[in-house]
Amino acid sequence: MIIASTRRPGLLGRTVEALLEQTVPADLVVLSVAGTEDVPAGLAARDGVRVVVSERGSTVQRNTGLRSIDPVPDLVTYLDDDILLAPDYFERLRDVMRREPDVVLLTGLVVVDGAALGRELSPEEARAAISAAPESSLLKDIGGTYGCNMTTRGHVALREPFDERMRLYAWQEDTDFAVRCHAHGRVVHYWGCVAAHLAVGSGRVNGRALGFAQIVNPFHMWRKGTKSAGNMVHDWWRYLGSNTLRLGDRSRPDRSGRLVGNLLGFREVAFRGGRPEAVEKVAASR
Incomplete structure (x- = not known):
């Protein structure tokens, strides 16, 4: 184990x-x-x-x-x-x-x-x-x-x-x-x-890094053949929609950070090759 x-x-x-x-x-x-x-x-x-x-x-x-x-x-x-x-x-x-x-x-x-x-x-x-x-x-x-x-x-x-x-x-x-x-x-x-x-939140990465991975990781999987293009796009809109619709819900963890991360992820995919390891730089940023 x-x-x-x-x-x-x-x-x-x-x-x-x-x-x-x-x-x-x-x-x-x-x-x-x-x-x-x-x-x-x-x-x-x-x-x-x-x-x-x-x-x-x-x-x-x-x-x-x-x-x-x-x-x-x-x-x-x-x-x-x-x-x-x-x-x-x-x-x-x-x-x-x-x-x-x-x-x-x-x-x-x-x-x-x-x-x-x-x-x-x-x-x-x-x-x-x-x-x-x-x-x-x-x-x-x-x-x-x-x-x-x-x-x-x-x-x-x-x-x-x-x-x-x-x-x-x-x-x-x-x-x-x-x-x-x-x-x-x-x-x-x-x-x-x-x-x-239990989904204990302490010690996890910040919302911005998670939102970035929600976009870039499906793209990375599509390129390597472990996710279809249709599923990748479905994931993108599901995460983007969920993070947008729940912006005002304070009971949900860091939705604004996740949404910013989603946008950073789209920028990574469009202009920088969609590198999943770039999440480390996002996590370190403020």
């Missing part, structure tokens, strides 16, 4: 402590962080936990975490640091991946998502939603996965690293990864692995 985290040691500690209580825990939890200060005191000394320091950015940190594992196991799970899993998540994950050998990438059922709700969830809300989730073994083939919880085969993880040109928050890196995994087998949504995404 690999978790990329930056500047959220308290949250990371709570997430890992919950993961260590799984009915069938992961063999190894790799914490890929931008600095040792990102890991709470004592956590690195826990059995089954490894800390690796990486350049900042979710794609880079995930790849660094994978490179630290030798040999790479049969299954590799990537989790966000603000995810809460049902206690039997890994037990059911191993069972279904054993029964379905042609599945190369799996994402679980997120029963409640703070990102979709536009607010941060409390751990209590997340646990209640997980407990209330109906029992299901539905396995559905899908086109993309949700990056907060996804598991791939070890040999696929080695052949399909995350695209490190998609920097920092790496908007849509999960979609890019899923499309490439499709070349190796089935990509599925499994309702038996239940999770909740």
Whole structure:
């Protein structure tokens, strides 16, 4: 299991402590962080936990975490640091991946998502939603996965690293990864692995950088062949429209910053080649 985290040691500690209580825990939890200060005191000394320091950015940190594992196991799970899993998540994950050998990438059922709700969830809300989730073994083939919880085969993880040109928050890196995994087998949504995404906002990139990535990353994916032109344009107008319509909604995070970032992204695409790594300069600007 690999978790990329930056500047959220308290949250990371709570997430890992919950993961260590799984009915069938992961063999190894790799914490890929931008600095040792990102890991709470004592956590690195826990059995089954490894800390690796990486350049900042979710794609880079995930790849660094994978490179630290030798040999790479049969299954590799990537989790966000603000995810809460049902206690039997890994037990059911191993069972279904054993029964379905042609599945190369799996994402679980997120029963409640703070990102979709536009607010941060409390751990209590997340646990209640997980407990209330109906029992299901539905396995559905899908086109993309949700990056907060996804598991791939070890040999696929080695052949399909995350695209490190998609920097920092790496908007849509999960979609890019899923499309490439499709070349190796089935990509599925499994309702038996239940999770909740808290969508904790602290430590994330600013709205301007996120808005920039909302435009440039789909363009980058179109150029490399992991997104169609129609889907790229659909994404552009969806993000631009959402950020414009919600400018006055103070309950939504930094919509004005996202809108400015969208415009900067269009300028990047039109005049500078659509470089996704340019988001780092946008994030550093004021």
